[in-house]
Amino acid sequence: MSGNSPDSAVGGPPLFTAGGRGPRLFSGTGRRGTVVSTLSTVLVLVLIAAVFLLAPGARTVAHAFFYPKDAWQAFVGDPRKGYYSVGGAIWLNIRMFLAAEVLILPVALLIALIRQSVHPALFPIRMLATVYVDFFRGVPLLLVVLALGLGVPGLYLPVISHQPDAVYGVAALVLSYSAYVSEVYRAGLNSVHRSQIAAARSLGLPHRTALRYVILPQAVRNIIPPLLNDFISLQKDTALVGVLGVIEANQAADIYASATFNYSSFAVAAILFLILTIPLARFTDRLIERDRRRRLAGATI
Template identity: 35%
Template sequence: MTTVPDSPGKADFPWWLLAAGGIALFLAVQIVLNDLYSQIFSIVSKGVWITIFVTLVGFALATAFGLLLAVMGLSKSLALRQIARFYVEIIRGIPILVLLFYIAFVGAPGFVAAWNGLMSPLIEVGVVDEMKVRDVSLLWRAIIALTIGYSAFISEVFRAGILSVDEGQIEAAKALGLSPLQRFRFIVLPQAIRTILPPLGNDFIAMIKDSSLVSVLGVADLTQMGKVYASGSFRFFETYSIVAYVYLLLTVGLSLALRALEKRLRRADEERGANG
């Protein structure tokens, strides 16, 4: 007789988490007891808030823009669908780093030139000051680049989630006289969110890591602070060990929180199904 193995959720003890926790504990002890690690951590951690700010603002903007693109891609208008498809396919094919350079060194100067051209009558009479390229913050150039890059991926997440909703329920909502906005708000989105949440969480974690790319513009994030310290002290092993440690605290902690939320939602669905 063949035996059926237990489900992965019951059989697999999270040894990986135990090992990761051991490494995290070891580094935490080093930071507390070792003066060198303590000094590196105090310097590098100053960039954590920039990393968090870039990630939160960039992801919020990318999510809003991605949802708009998804709605455009599912629109009845052929023009809107083609515009959304063009944007998604082009942007997804460009590496984030290249997009970052393009926005920072091509897009920003182009924007400044266009703004000055538009405002030239007011600039000539002194009502408005002429804008300089340096007036456009490198931090916001980086955020805009991440927003543009991730919005294309997030739009596909929303599109898949919306398409996963049963067509019959949408037709029933139409029969009840709900407007398109009401159908989306009360019928489509609440059901689609369960499909959307896991990949959306993965994109958020990926953006935390990709936020390190803003260091190439000199933005004082976690990676940049580590790079500056390592280049001056030549303590590359210790510095980048601390940088990796902080990133892992952020990403693994968030990953565990998202898994717990997914399990809670799944359990709520099972209880709702059992009751009705």
């Protein structure tokens, strides 16, 4: 891979991929390395396929989980037969994910900044933030979804208790993920060297300005991979909102399975989730690489 990949022309360090993310998956150099890695890849794939195809229950499983006709029916849906389109339902997952992400980023940053503050007067808020993070990292997300989805409507509050279930689901996702993401932010803030703070403050920049223009941009660059990792996880966890009866992809697949006794709908849901998450992962790689190259090569590239 290394010898003839187009990336090697950029002249990056030989041990790293173009993404700069770690050791190459396929090490070895030159044509011989390519041959060896290709052979071993084929061998591994053949072995995995053999286990699935030659197992005693292989045919049953293939029919129950990977039957093209059922997969297609689940994908398009048919309300007259009592099931929903998984392909249509994933749109709700996407919307819940986007809404949650837009809220999580600022909320988590706020929590992280509160926890990083040092002013004695902020002690009570700092303590609250710590309790918040401990609590929502400790409680299973499923329970938070159920608590909000079943509990808040029961309060009979004006407006707040009369929202669609998906809103409670998003609220639960925001509460839970903000706790995780705030810790990622905190790690990022700590990763910026103290000398950068000294340099910024020595120029007369007030704390807030130094944070905004010097510390945060560097912190965020450092945490893009773990941040995106959490968001990939968030995309999948939108499926948990299904327990409230919201017709998102996983719930739609479940309804299809109950109605037809065929589980191919779950395979469809899985593939749809993959289609969502893999581009996000590749996008992260490109973002990191672009930033690395720009800083190393100057602004001319």
